[in-house]
Amino acid sequence: MISASRGRWTPFWVSLSFAAAFIALRIFYRLLFGSVSWSAVGSAMTLALPFATVIVACGLISSLVDVRRFLVSASQLRWGRSLGTALAIALSSFPTLITVVRRMNSARELRGMRSRMAFLVPLFEHTVERAIALAAAMDTKGFGSRRGTTVCDIPAITLSDYSLSWNGREVLRNISLTLTPGSITVLTGATGSGKTALLESIAGLATHFHGGTSTGSLMVGTCDRVTTVPRDTASLIGYVPQNVRLSFAGATVREELSFGLRVQSWDKQEIASRVDELLTLFSLTDLADRPLEFLSAGQATRLAIAAALAPRPPILLLDEPLADLDAASVSTVVTLLGDLHAREELTLVITEHHTAPLAELNPQWLHIAEGKVAPGQWDTGRMSVYQPRNIAVVGREEVLRVTTLSVAINSCELVQDVSFTARTAELIAVTGPNGAGKSTLLAALASGKYLGNAQVRGDELSALPALARITRVAFVPEQVSDFFVTESLAEELARADKVAGIPAGKALTELTFFSILDQKLQDSQLAKVLATHPRDLSAGTQVALAIALQLSWKPSVMLIDEPSRGLDPAARSSMAEVLRCVAETGTTVIFATHDRVFAQELDARVLELSDGRLVHSVEVSS
Amino acid sequence: MIARLPALRTLAIVLSSLLALGAFAWPLLTNALPSDARAAVPFVIFGLVPALIVAVSLLLDGSVSSSKTLAMLGLLAAIGAAVRIASSGVGGFEAVFIVLILGGRAFGARFGFLLGMLTIAVSSVLWGGFGPWTAFQMFAAGWVGAGAGLIPGGTSGNPDRVARRREILWLIGYGVIASYLFGALMNLWFWPFGAGPDTIISYIPGGSVTENLSRFGVYTLMTSTLTWDTVRALTTGIGLAIIGMPVLKALRRAKL
Secondary structure, three states: OOOOOOOOOOOHHHHHHHHHHHHHHHHHHHHOOOOOOOOEEEEEHHHHHHHHHHHHHHHHHHHHHOOHHHHOOOOOOOOOOOHHHHHHHHHHHHHHHHHHHHHHHHHHHHHHOOOOHHHHHHHHHHHHHHHHHHHHHHHHHOOOOOOOOOOOOOOOEEEEEEEEOOOEEEEEEEEEEEOOOEEEEEEEEEEEEEEEHHHHHHHHHHHHHOOEEEEEEEOOOOOOOOOHHHHHOOEEEEEEOOOHHHHHHHHHHHHHHHHHHHOOOOOOOOHHHHHHHHHHOOOOHHHHEHHHHHHHHHHHHHHHHHHHHHOOEEEEEOOOOOOOOOOHHHHHHHHHHHHHHHHHOOOEEEEEOOHHHHHOOEEEEEEOOOEEEOOOOOOOOOOOOOOOOOOOOOOOOEEEEEEEEEEEEEEEEEEEEEEEEEEEEEEEEEEOOOOHHHHHHHHHHOOOOOOEEEEEEEEEHHHHHHHHHHHEEEOOOHHHHHOOOOOHHHHHHHHHHHHHHOOOOOOOOHHHHHHHHOOEEEEEEEEHHHHOHHHOHHHHHHHHHHHHHOOOOOEEEEEEOOOOOOHHHHHHHHHHHHHHHHOOOOOOEEEEOHHHHHHHHHOOOOEEEOEEOOOOOOOOOO | OOOOHHHHHHHHHHHHHHHHHHOOOHHHHHHHHOHHHHOOOHHHHHHHHHHHHHHHHHHHHHHOHHHHHHHHHHHHHHHHHHHHHHHHOOOOOHHHHHHHHHHHHHOHHHHHHHHHHHHHHHHHHHEEEEEEEEHHHHHHHHHHHHHHHOOOOOOOOOHHHHHHHHHHHHHHHHHHHHHHHHHHHHHHHHHHHOOOOOOOOOOOOOOHHHHHHHHHHHHHHHHHHOHHHHHHHHHHHHHHHHHHHHHHHHHHHOOO
């Protein structure tokens, strides 16, 4: 049931080896500290047998009894429920934690850092983030609720003169709004405008979980949100948070779907039949027992929606459900939402940057700016999204030559027979749907693990030691926060200088960072920005920081995985500017993206991948 | 009733811990018993310690009920095991003590105690290694976590760098001492079984406390103090020095 774990008889074999070691040690001590004779060996062995038997018996018991089976019902225990739940969380999160630890390890190598310890910092940061997301999901799914949910016939959402503050800062201001039952609403707005805050207010997380303070009133049906905690509205409101993977409570698809029903004390038969129904409805049947770490972004999103709808809530809230998805998954999810709305008369509230695909749902559009809500879409047209500009320094010199490159992981060919060349200061976009091999291609170049050839100015990448390779090709992975090992921007920039061996006092990385950042800062703001925790920077700024950190190695080629992921239109055009600035330093920029518009806006050369092969044959200049 | 009175609960936990400590030190305490009762002591101990684990768990269960605390507890308990397993291929290191100490420090002695117990429980369930020692390990690891929440050097409000550094220095000192104490305690209850009879490091049933103590001293020095415990003390100390400050800050941002 749980992957990445032991076989059934492992504890028994472990205990056998412990018992053998125990007996051997007893003999050893007897010979070393007692008398040396065969009879001494014999008596040491005989006398050690009883305890050795106890050890083996314990191993046998833990092989025969699978504790994990009992943990499923931990949330229904009368005594010891809390610790049972904590143990269940530990065991079901363990496989994903293993993958996270591996990811951190590879981030360390990509970053060119030797200190293994330092990468416990992003691991802990991830853990805290995951703990909070998981706890919020447990609350919205009804964990620990002692009374039944108030279910109302007409679950309208009504805000009147509602304001919300966090740590003394007002995020939502005097909002008066009614969302009628059965309506679809899409909330648009820049990052940080308060979209998520509004959604979390309706879900009850903003005040009861994150500790915000509100004024005015917010009613969901007949429930007063100000006094009703999220766990008591679990069968009224389904909530799909932004980064769904962080909030999963189960270890497999089936466990995740049944979690909410279990904590709401549905009976076993009902749970089983509801889960089967959901598996069919969301086309997840084939994945029912798959461990969650193996789901694609689209599958994970579908699962999160299915889990939120498990107790048949009449209201569904979705926070940027399309952010991570490629074109095919976007249309699957949008169609699914349309069907669900028609069939179950759901009230849908969705926040999203990618508004175009949602138009087919014919929603009511709202936008938030500076904490205020107004009808209509967020107007991004007024901003100059793209100003064409030629990069002066594109040279003719060939920097990178890739010939018949393939990547196979577990005898599965993820990238096949790719050939292309890249020149100085060129911008190249590697595009294609999720799973086409974009990230795999970039990661292979960065790690030097590939078949075929990839040469930077004649040096074969796979033949170079890691620290020499990073001065040819540096890689910025999709999860840029894995790179951050300190507690402020200033420290992070200084650390990068140190790691790359740049003399102290030059502040080269800091200079790089502010020169590629598409944002001019006053001196007074500068100190504040430099003191900010790297994870508190905006998503786009974090990517820019990771790029600056890697530029400290002065690589010839910069590889960037999904730089525009999760960015609003304004931040996206800033990111385009960042990439152009990097290219202007003479660095060749190769980035993976499933966002073709972004590639076109940048005027980048496009390498389209499909099933690991280049679709557009690209000339290899002689 | 006990669950409703925090002071009584704390008292009950302290008493259980003292009783458990007595169980750890059984080889030195059996002198007071008549010689025919001595043979029964190990059996009593093997029953007593798991019973105490259950008692303390139930006593503490009520004090952790919020979803945030439980999620944090579960994830931190899994992380030590995950680090150990995922990095074993590349010369893995012992991160468990670092997790226990920082967790106990950030979220208090009770949390630290539960974290210690759960961490051992998680790795026993996942990777085998369940045995007569498991209950003892759970207590000892629990004390390590709890101690980190009890030692001085705390910071409050919005501490400056100097105060935070001082806190880490306290934790490093504690980590080194705890590493050796943990090893010695785990050796103490196991010693009569581990060494066996008829050697110069053997336990003498009914022998004087001083004689047994000096024999135990040699045993623990030979078996773990100079090797495992020193490695653990070094990794814990170095690890806390490198990651202590940013990790404590990260944990405290969770505001349980």
